[in-house]
Amino acid sequence: xxxxxxxxxxxxxxxxxxxxxxxxxxxxxxxxxxxxxxxxxxxxxxxxxxxxxxxxxxxxxxxxxxxxxxxxxxxxxxxxxxxxxxxxxxxxxxxxxxxxxxxxxxxxxxxxxxxxxxxxxxxxxxxxxxxxxxxxxxxxxxxxxxxxxxxxxxx
Numbered sequence: 001x002x003x004x005x006x007x008x009x010x011x012x013x014x015x016x017x018x019x020x021x022x023x024x025x026x027x028x029x030x031x032x033x034x035x036x037x038x039x040x041x042x043x044x045x046x047x048x049x050x051x052x053x054x055x056x057x058x059x060x061x062x063x064x065x066x067x068x069x070x071x072x073x074x075x076x077x078x079x080x081x082x083x084x085x086x087x088x089x090x091x092x093x094x095x096x097x098x099x100x101x102x103x104x105x106x107x108x109x110x111x112x113x114x115x116x117x118x119x120x121x122x123x124x125x126x127x128x129x130x131x132x133x134x135x136x137x138x139x140x141x142x143x144x145x146x147x148x149x150x151x152x153x154x155x
Contacts, residue, residue, distance in 0.1 A: 016051065016053070016054060017047040017048070017050070017051040017053075017054035017057075017058065018054045018057040018058070020047065021044060021047060021054065021057065021058055021061055024040060024043065024044075025040070025061060025065075028040055037065070040065065040067075041062060041065070041067040041070050044058045044061060044062050044067075044070070044074075045058075045062075045070050045073070045074060048074045048077070048078075049077075052078065052081055052084035053084070055074050055075075055077065055078040055081075056075070056078060056103055058074060059071040059072075059074035059075045059078070059103075060103045060106075060108070060109060062074065063108075063109045063111055063112035064108045064109060064111070066111050068111050068112050068114070068115040068117075068118075069115070069117070071112055072112065072115060072117050072118065072120075072121055075104075075121055076121060076124070079121075079124055079125070101125060101127070104118075104121070104122075105138060105139075105140070110143065113140040113143060113144060114143070114144060114145060116146045116151065118140075118144075118151075119148060119151035119152045120151075122152060123152060123153065127152075128152035128153055129153075131149075131152060131154075132152065132153060132154050137149065
């Protein structure tokens with residue numbers, strides 16, 4: 001119902017990768033199969049490449065589904081192409097500043113933070129330096145199955 005309302009109220013939303021990804025995830029949940037699940041990760045990576053404005057949403061969706069490696073790759077690619085994903089988004093769905101890193105720390109993306117490569121992304125974003133300098137570490141320090149502080153360069 002909400003998806004239909006959004007498509008009706010926001011011109012162009014139905015053609016966006018984020019909207020299509022939501023439909024694909026819903027279809028997968030209604031008819032799950034190992035093949036469809038694996039194909040979804042591949043398809044989302046292609047969608048992010050074709051429509052950079054959807055990269056953050058697609059990477060978040062992948063991380064929620066447990067595809068942390070491809071999700072980290074998409075987040076990394078998005079960092080290399082910030083203007084494309086910011087400028088290419090529909091005005092009504094354009095990411096705002098807080099959105100850029102908040103997705104990394106929401107409850108649904110816990111699997112992303114459990115990936116030992118996650119601190120590399122944090123370092124690229126400048127978060128690791130901030131945490132080291134202020135000694136104000138995120139909650140994932142206690143959650144991670146690896147030494148998160150050491151991975152962020154803390155002594």
